[in-house]
Amino acid sequence: MSWDDFRLVKAIADTKGLTGAAERLGINHSTAFRRLGQLEENLGVRLFERHRSGYAPTPPAEEMVALADRMEDEVATLSRKLAGCELSPSGELRVTTNDTLLMHLLTPILGEFRSRFPNIRLDIVLANQALNLSKRDADIAVRATDDPPETLVGRRLATIHWALYGRRDAFPDGATDADLRSLYDRQWVSLGDNLSGIRVSRFVREHVAAQNIGFRVNTVLGLTEAVEAGIGIGYLPCFIADPRPGLVRLSSPVVEFSTGLWLLTHPDLRHSARVRAFLDFVGAEIIKYRAAIEGERPFEALRELSPAAR
Incomplete structure (x- = not known):
């Protein structure tokens, strides 16, 4: 058996069918069907039971999948170790973050990084869920979290603070924390x-009547646009909302809603030249914006990062 045989069986088991497996492997359906038939004939065993719900692996196939998983882990480990042996900062670097951090903080920093290190090619993967850095889904993660995975190493660069915001023309005199209870009727x-588990979302759900929450959206960017459009008031990260002249704070930053901003990588990669260059440069640049990220009044450098203020 070849490694391709194991990959085929694993892909069919993971996707529960030939169509999904063929797409994952970059082959057509008929090729996947033919290869599976040849493999079963050569081994003299049936690898999958065909049901209406999909392909179910038999015990021999389950053993092949388990071995394929171990082989993938070994290959990923070797890949990380080899990447950590490079001498100069060059090659491709895959970075995962979310759309909010990319648009409102990271893009100018990444542009400057490319100017400093032109031999490093950046592949940015936008995802709100954590990717598996152990399997090289990404090399570096820039994440807002209070619970980074124990399998990763990195540093906490700042604390992202949130406050309550509304349209400035609707609150020409602003508001204070003492007014918060009266705002629940707005x-x-x-x-x-998809973000209902985070603290700020739970707070709104527990304190504001359901009929007064007339708009929900599954991204922080969409939430910010909704507040600026006057659809309603809402809690927003200070570093996103403060540079927007159309918004005004209605509360002080709420410590209970804060999250850490982390720069993370896998231990096997931290000595890689390109990873080390990214961690050092981007980490130092983000720290320059710590005051604004943590809810102090924004300075002009951060204001220039905001699309709404350009």
Whole structure:
């Protein structure tokens, strides 16, 4: 058996069918069907039971999948170790973050990084869920979290603070924390179900009547646009909302809603020249914006990062 045989069986088991497996492997359906038939004939065993719900692996196939998983882990480990042996900062670097951090903080920093290190090619992967750095889904993660995975190493660069915001023309005199209870009767916007577990989302759900939450959206960017459009008031990260002249703070930053901003990588990669260059440069640049990220009044350098203020 070849490694391709193991990859085929694993892909079919993972996707529960030939169509998904063929797409994952970059082959057509008929090729996947033919290869599976040849493999079963050569081994003299049936690898999958065909059901209406999909392909179910038999015990021999389950053993092949388990071995394929171990082989993938070994290959990924070797790949990380080889990447850590490079002498000069060059090659491709895959960085995962979310759209909010990319648009409102990272893009100018990444542009400057490319100017400093032109031999490093950046591949940015936008994802709100954590990618598997152990399997090289990404080399570096820039994440807002209070619980970074124990399998990764990195540093906490700042604390992202949130405050309550509304349209400036609707609150020409601003507001204070003492006014918060009276604001519960206004129209609110909140994060969608996929982010319902974070503290700020739970707070709004527990304190504002359901009929007053007239707009929910599953991204922080969408939430910010909704508040600026006057759909309702809502809690936003200070470094996103403060540079927007159309918004005004209605509360002080709420410590309970804060999250850490982390720069993370896998231990096997931290001595790689390109990873080390990214961690040092981008980390130092982000720290320059710590005051604004942590809810102090924004300085002009951060204001220039905001699309709304350009």
